[in-house]
Amino acid sequence: MSTVLIIFCILAAVTLASAFMTIFTKNPIHSAIYLVICFFSIAGHYLLFNAQFLALVHIIVYSGAIMILMLFTLMLMNLNKEDEVHKPRITRLGAVVSFLLIISVLIAIFIQTKPIVGPYDTTGEDYQSIKVLGQVLLDQDNGFMVAFEFASILLLVAMIGAVLLSKKEKSSK
């Protein structure tokens, strides 16, 4: 067992465990903390792939921005108590059944498709440094310029929308 595989196994275990805990803890704040751990472990996977830039962006966006947003929301709503009423038993049973169902179906897909896993040949060429990523993203001919600009518009719109939605409506009330 190589070192890399050991690291993978540990990271995977952490990822799955923290994801499970996210769902199973009753306190939403704890869920958020577990989710942060989960995101960090996923960043670890990215690092394992040698995708440093992606790992950094991931940490900044998810652990930094999104989770802080969620924590703030939780705080605003004062939901840090463990007062959530459980769903009815039948629903929970349904959730478990569908969990098993979907996991089996998805695994069945991958088994069924029989992906031809060839030798992992490496050309040694640099394909994921920041420079290359930038070139691929903003290439004149085959780049993603339009999508990139749409993404920025999307973010802008989302920002305006979020402000508008969460603003207190004094005039109407």
Next chain:
Amino acid sequence: MDINLALVLLLAPFLGFLANIFLGKSLGKNISGAIGTIAVVVSFAMSLFFFLQINQTGQPISIHLFDWIAISNFNIEFGFLLDQLSLLWLLFVTGIGSLIHLYSISYMHDDEKMHKFFAYLNLFVFFMITLVMGSNLLIMFIGWEGVGLCSYLLIGFWYKNQNYNDAAKKAFIMNRIGDLGFLVGIFIIGFMFNTLDFATLKATILAGNNLDAYWIAAAGLALFIGASGKSAQIPLYTWLPDAMAGPTPVSALIHAATMVTAGIFMITRLNFLFDLAPAIQDIIAVIGAITSLVAATIGLVQNDIKKVLAYSTVSQLGLMFLALGLGAYEIAVFHVITHAFFKACLFLGSGSVIHALHHEQDMRKMGGLRKAMPITFITMLISSLAISGIFPLSGFWSKDEILMTAYHQSPVLWVIGSLASILTAFYMFRLMYLTFFKEFRGSEEQKHHLHESPALLTFPLIVLAILAAIGGLISLPGHSWLNHYLEPLFSKAHEAHHLGTTEYMLMAIATVGALLGIGIAYAKYIKQAQVPEEDEKITGFSKVLYNKYYVDEVYEAIIVKPINLLSRFFRDYIETALASIVFGFGKAANELSFQGKKLQNGSIGFYLFAFVIGFCAIVSYLILAQKKF
């Protein structure tokens, strides 16, 4: 040029129909009537033009408009054929049609739906022209159905009276039975010859190879059933007397002069076919003779003036069918024409009487109208003499020809025909005596209002009476213009009657017979001054006659009742069963959607759950369906 004029001939009444049906109400009664009349007069002028042309050249004009139905080797074109026969028919259809339109302007003037009346009349003329001009059986069938429709509309013109509606329905249904026969005949002919075109049919049949006699007989029989429906022959004649519910001009135009002769036209048109089926010809002759006698006997005791004329029409049509069955087509045509003249005149005259008496049709309440209505009286007298077969009026010549032919071929039929014509003379003069002689038997108020009809009513009467008087000139024995004119139509040349002693004897017998009938009527109604009894007092055989041999009742018992029973059975059991199946589907869908509605419960959790399950199901299906992927 010919095409355009022919289209004018055809479409003028149709334009009149459109104008009257859409604009008639706002145009006012007089203009509406004028439009209707002019439309038919235009057609008449065109017919006259073509008639003169063809009388000179002798060449039929065939007009091809477009291919209508083309299926592999079966081709039906939409075209018209103007030959001797169709032009003759066109002439008297549009000619008498014009006179009757003119008459209607005055007769229908008090009716608030006069524009509708003229619209229907014009539509009728249009369809009649289509029927006559069609170059193949299918176009003839269009006209055939169209005139049936118009007949229905016009019989039920005063639709507020339920009896009239029933009469209209009866006419329509009876005609449908005949139409089915006609349709079957068309199918058989199409199946046998792969064509419905008259000219092609004639050529094929005259070439005469590989003709199956049974099929031809079947076609002939089916076509004859069609003809007997339209032309009111046994067993489908009962609609015609009831059809008198319509306004009198309608009775004159449709149910005496034109539409009811469509069957005769059709058989004459297809004479080459019937010539090959002697058995069918015999049937036609026998049915015609029996019809003429039966209808004449019923006519003896009817008290409704129009009913008498209606049975007289049936009887005369029977004589025409007798002639057709004997293969004497041109004589049948001759009688059609003379009959159209005097019967239209009689109907219009009776209309004039009815008009004067404010819609009184019962002859027991008439009488003595001779002095009040001299013109009506004289014209009707001429026509009555003509229909009775008094020398030298038109009816004498045509009826005599028929009887002569019958005598040469089958004395029995001659006896029946002669008997029918004696009875004709009797009931016609019974009608005349009861209506115009002796004292007036109606109410005082009616008596006070007695008057001669206006000129618009009497003018057509006079014209038709003149025609009824001199109409015989077109086919005098020995020197027959009509026979010569129609000669190209017939496959077998018809030998003219040799005028010998026998023929003069027959003429004398016929005349004496007619005089006998008149004499009996005179003795009974003038000398003894009898008036027909009230309905309840009629007894014996005359009660049977008065009730028309109970034919309607018999039909009711053997056809209508069983059909009603069957329909009731279907309604009560079959329909219920079918309905429960159909409603079952509805109920199932209803129940299903009612249960399905519960799925729509608004719970997001449940929706997501359903979404996941659905996704899994689709993916599983894809995996299972594409094992090989």
Next chain:
Amino acid sequence: MDSVLNQIGIENYIFLSVALFCIGVFGVLYRRNAIIVFMSIEIMLNAVNLLFVAFSTYHQDAQGQVFVFFSMAVAAAEVAVGLAILVAIFRNLGSIDVANLKNLKG
């Protein structure tokens, strides 16, 4: 440079992603708290992102990673708007229990 996939194998990543995704699905179905539902959705998104990166490495192609960027942008926008909606709902109903949000019923 030796690829990590030589030692780990792409299958393991696939199974990891599937497991993570299914945990997300489970969370969405299991919990009533709308914010936890959101977190579950984030887990699912991350499972997909992880697989993208794995395949990007497998194919030695940067486009997979570029797609992850877009996915992140969309996720960020989604969370921002979604949380704003939740705040509005909370303000109106005093709760963010999905079981209470039954107004979708016609």
